[in-house]
Amino acid sequence: MGPDPWENNMKTLCSAKTLKTACIAALTALTLACGYSAKMTPPAAGTTPAISQLNPTSATAGGAEFTLTVNGSNFASTAVVNWNGSAQTTAFVTSGQLTIAVPASAIANAGSVQVTVTNPGSGGGIYGGGTMPETSSPMSFTIN
Numbered sequence: 001m002g003p004d005p006w007e008n009n010m011k012t013l014c015s016a017k018t019l020k021t022a023c024i025a026a027l028t029a030l031t032l033a034c035g036y037s038a039k040m041t042p043p044a045a046g047t048t049p050a051i052s053q054l055n056p057t058s059a060t061a062g063g064a065e066f067t068l069t070v071n072g073s074n075f076a077s078t079a080v081v082n083w084n085g086s087a088q089t090t091a092f093v094t095s096g097q098l099t100i101a102v103p104a105s106a107i108a109n110a111g112s113v114q115v116t117v118t119n120p121g122s123g124g125g126i127y128g129g130g131t132m133p134e135t136s137s138p139m140s141f142t143i144n
Contacts, residue, residue, distance in 0.1 A: 046131035049074045049117040051139045058142040059102070061110040068115070070098045072136065076119040082135070084113050107143045114138040 051072040059066060070081055073096055080087045081100045088100040098117065106113075121133040 046119055046121055046134040047074045047076065048134040049076070049079060049119050049136045051115065051117055051136050054115060054139055054141055058144055059107045061107060061143050063104065063107055065104045066102055068100050068102050068141070070100070070115065070117060072096060072117065074119070075117060078120050080118050080120065082114075082116045082118060085116075087118070110143050113141040113143065115141050 049072060051070055053071040055069040055071065056066070068081070075092065075095050075098055077092050077095075079090060079092065079098055081090045081098055082088065083100070083102065083106060088102075091099045093099060116136050116138050118133055118135040122130045
């Protein structure tokens with residue numbers, strides 16, 4: 001006598017392939033039910049800093065190291081001063097003032113240097129969002 005019909009049905013239903021397919025379908029449904037979306041929200045525009053004044057406004061080529069004070073507005077506490085496009089170690093004083101130490105090697109030769117301030121962006125987590133980094137318009141610093 002052969003196997004009962006229900007035994008054949010159980011073997012078919014409990015096969016590894018069927019179980020794997022059922023698990024994948026259940027996990028997919030659970031993931032979608034929890035609100036997961038593959039689409040991410042793009043970052044919003046951040047706050048753009050503005051430079052109004054550099055102090056000092058110039059230096060003598062071959063001179064000694066000095067502290068540059070950058071005055072302006074909308075400086076984040078994590079803002080960074082860029083010296084000719086290169087980020088410098090920046091001290092936050094207020095939302096309107098930052099300082100950097102300019103080494104003598106940075107003013108060894110006469111010329112003009114572009115100074116900008118960048119407010120870094122913020123992350124938005126697993127769903128995106130956050131803010132983009134924003135950089136001020138450049139201000140020229142003269143090395144005589």
